Amino acid sequence: xxxxxxxxxxxxxxxxxxxxxxxxxxxxxxxxxxxxxxxxxxxxxxxxxxxxxxxxxxxxxxxxxxxxxxxxxxxxxxxxxxxxxxxxxxxxxxxxxxxxxxxxxxxxxxxxxxxxxxxxxxxxxxxxxxxxxxxxxxxxxxxxxxxxxxxxxxxxxxxxxxxxxxxxxxxxxxxxxxxxxxxxxxxxxxx
Numbered sequence: 001x002x003x004x005x006x007x008x009x010x011x012x013x014x015x016x017x018x019x020x021x022x023x024x025x026x027x028x029x030x031x032x033x034x035x036x037x038x039x040x041x042x043x044x045x046x047x048x049x050x051x052x053x054x055x056x057x058x059x060x061x062x063x064x065x066x067x068x069x070x071x072x073x074x075x076x077x078x079x080x081x082x083x084x085x086x087x088x089x090x091x092x093x094x095x096x097x098x099x100x101x102x103x104x105x106x107x108x109x110x111x112x113x114x115x116x117x118x119x120x121x122x123x124x125x126x127x128x129x130x131x132x133x134x135x136x137x138x139x140x141x142x143x144x145x146x147x148x149x150x151x152x153x154x155x156x157x158x159x160x161x162x163x164x165x166x167x168x169x170x171x172x173x174x175x176x177x178x179x180x181x182x183x184x185x186x187x188x189x190x191x
Contacts, residue, residue: 077149080181082110082119087148087178091121094142098135100127103171116179120153123174126160128167132174139176151177 084107095102103124110117136152143149153175160171
């Protein structure tokens with residue numbers, strides 16, 4: 001056999017071995033790599049979607065905590081029960097801070113009005129005009145504390161002492177409305 005034929009056979013054998021390697025080893029390996037890359041891309045998209053859901057759930061959890069705190073404040077403003085003893089103590093504290101004296105306090109039974117019940121409080125108080133005005137302001141602003149939701153309904157004044165004093169004493173009749181959640185109101189569900 002001539003040298004030329006040996007080179008041709010060797011080149012032909014090399015081509016056959018290269019072709020066999022490509023079709024039997026490299027091509028399936030490349031297909032596996034392409035499938036793995038597609039699977040990685042799919043999993044990355046799934047991971048991104050799950051991260052977005054997680055971020056949304058964390059935001060919802062943070063909002064839930066804020067909403068729970070707001071609900072607690074609202075339940076203080078508009079309680080389920082009349083809680084008359086604590087309400088009277090709060091009103092007495094407002095009177096002390098304002099510098100007025102209570103003569104009488106007469107609460108009424110709760111009256112239904114829409115989704116709430118109103119407890120009317122008839123107050124007879126004594127103090128200067130500015131002290132009474134300060135008391136009424138504090139009563140309406142008590143909800144900002146947060147405290148009970150109160151509304152001033154009626155106010156009448158009468159002189160109660162020396163009209164020539166620098167700050168004459170007045171006797172005042174005040175009607176305050178305190179509110180509570182109605183126990184007969186239909187429950188609403190938020191969905």
